[in-house]
Amino acid sequence: MNEKQVEQAFRTAQQRYSEIGVDVDAALELLSCVALSIQCWQGDDVGGFETPEAALEGGGIAVTGNHPGKARTIDELQADLERALSLVPGGHRVNLHAMYGDFRGERVDRDQIRPEHFAGWVDWAEGLGIGLDFNATCFSHPLAEGGFTLSSPDERVRRFWIEHVQRCREIGAWLGDKLDTPCVHNLWIPDGTKDLTVSRLAHRELLKTSLDEIYAVKHPAEQLRDAVESKLFGLGSESFVVGSYDFYLAWAAANSAMLCLDMGHFHPTESVADKLSALLPFLPELLIHVSRGVRWDSDHVVLYGDELRELMLEIVRARALGRVYLALDFFDGSINRIGAWVIGARATLKALLFALLEPTDQLREIERNGELFARLGLLDEMKLMPLGAVWDYFCLKSDVPPAEQWIDSVREYERSILSQRG
Ligand code: RNT
Numbered sequence: 183m184n185e186k187q188v189e190q191a192f193r194t195a196q197q198r199y200s201e202i203g204v205d206v207d208a209a210l211e212l213l214s215c216v217a218l219s220i221q222c223w224q225g226d227d228v229g230g231f232e233t234p235e236a237a238l239e240g241g242g243i244a245v246t247g248n249h250p251g252k253a254r255t256i257d258e259l260q261a262d263l264e265r266a267l268s269l270v271p272g273g274h275r276v277n278l279h280a281m282y283g284d285f286r287g288e289r290v291d292r293d294q295i296r297p298e299h300f301a302g303w304v305d306w307a308e309g310l311g312i313g314l315d316f317n318a319t320c321f322s323h324p325l326a327e328g329g330f331t332l333s334s335p336d337e338r339v340r341r342f343w344i345e346h347v348q349r350c351r352e353i354g355a356w357l358g359d360k361l362d363t364p365c366v367h368n369l370w371i372p373d374g375t376k377d378l379t380v381s382r383l384a385h386r387e388l389l390k391t392s393l394d395e396i397y398a399v400k401h402p403a404e405q406l407r408d409a410v411e412s413k414l415f416g417l418g419s420e421s422f423v424v425g426s427y428d429f430y431l432a433w434a435a436a437n438s439a440m441l442c443l444d445m446g447h448f449h450p451t452e453s454v455a456d457k458l459s460a461l462l463p464f465l466p467e468l469l470i471h472v473s474r475g476v477r478w479d480s481d482h483v484v485l486y487g488d489e490l491r492e493l494m495l496e497i498v499r500a501r502a503l504g505r506v507y508l509a510l511d512f513f514d515g516s517i518n519r520i521g522a523w524v525i526g527a528r529a530t531l532k533a534l535l536f537a538l539l540e541p542t543d544q545l546r547e548i549e550r551n552g553e554l555f556a557r558l559g560l561l562d563e564m565k566l567m568p569l570g571a572v573w574d575y576f577c578l579k580s581d582v583p584p585a586e587q588w589i590d591s592v593r594e595y596e597r598s599i600l601s602q603r604g
């Protein structure tokens with residue numbers, strides 16, 4: 183498929199969409215303004231660059247797979263991210279975790295981190311003209327091994343993590359200021375228990391007290407946006423998760439904070455898409471962790487499918503693209519990690535494009551008229567519209583390989599760069 187063929191297919195597709203009242207150019211214009219937040223942690227299996235190296239054990243999350251060539255240094259991770267970004271159409275952001283600072287071989291504990299440890303990331307992001315987001319790292323640490331961080335009954339442990347998150351928000355605000363684009367800071371903690379637990383209320387009250395203290399410190403909205411992320415269960419926290427959905431929904435609503443919905447953190451039959459219209463009347467902004475749950479794992483590489491489409495449709499129908507931040511959150515160590523990034527990011531954008539190409543006004547009209555068979559019929563016919571031709575054209579215009587043509591670039595990177603890493 184050459185450029186000319188991509189353009190030809192696009193013209194036909196554009197014509198086809200216009201027959202049902204959809205303006206393809208307007209959809210592409212909107213799509214090109216969306217910045218995904220790309221998770222740095224896919225590049226090294228949630229390892230980070232602390233000294234001594236943090237171990238992922240006991241954090242309630244796990245990465246499986248040992249595909250060779252994972253990034254071992256900040257330079258390698260940045261190079262890998264650059265290759266991935268070069269294969270994803272549009273301008274995107276990079277999402278950092280506190281454990282990815284440049285600590286120059288020194289032991290800097292989590293309650294000691296400072297903006298200067300992220301100055302190199304700022305220079306890098308400035309060079310690429312992209313924004314950065316940030317996350318406190320409340321796992322992979324000896325003081326998280328007891329199973330509780332911000333909800334720990336051990337005051338020393340709880341104070342340590344409060345200090346960490348406060349510093350992370352300061353770093354986030356600093357990143358937002360430096361790069362002139364608000365940094366989204368997300369907080370996820372692994373707190374929970376494996377089996378029957380009696381003191382549930384005590385832990386949740388402790389978490390509330392910690393959050394109240396942390397977020398009493400205000401940072402300008404142009405620099406920092408705060409999100410809190412719930413979870414259903416984790417490895418070793420099967421019976422009780424302190425930061426459950428109900429808990430954070432109540433806290434976010436009471437504090438006008440952003441709620442982070444991770445697509446892998448709900449019951450399999452629960453629709454995250456349906457939650458949007460329930461939350462938007464109450465919360466100013468939302469953060470989505472775009473992910474794919476498979477059985478007990480909530481972090482498989484995202485694919486273009488029903489769940490993602492439904493979510494994007496709800497965002498677009500609510501005209502909420504300006505209020506919903508999209509951050510990728512998956513990690514797979516069993517395949518080429520650059521490939522994983524590209525697959526997930528492209529799938530997310532394809533689903534968003536699908537949503538932007540919905541004839542929503544026409545569907546609303548049909549719905550108002552009570553023609554329910556026509557609503558169902560048109561929604562199903564939309565799935566076979568020539569989305570691929572529009573996507574390929576968007577890639578071409580964004581100087582990114584269309585269709586499957588990006589795969590060779592990842593193959594070549596694997597051969598020339600990744601296979602050289604010991
Ligand atoms: C864990 C949460 C959290 C992490 C990242 C690494 O279940 O989804 O968002 O995946 O912070």
Ligand code: ZN
Nearest residue numbers: 411444471511
């Ligand atoms: Zn998440």
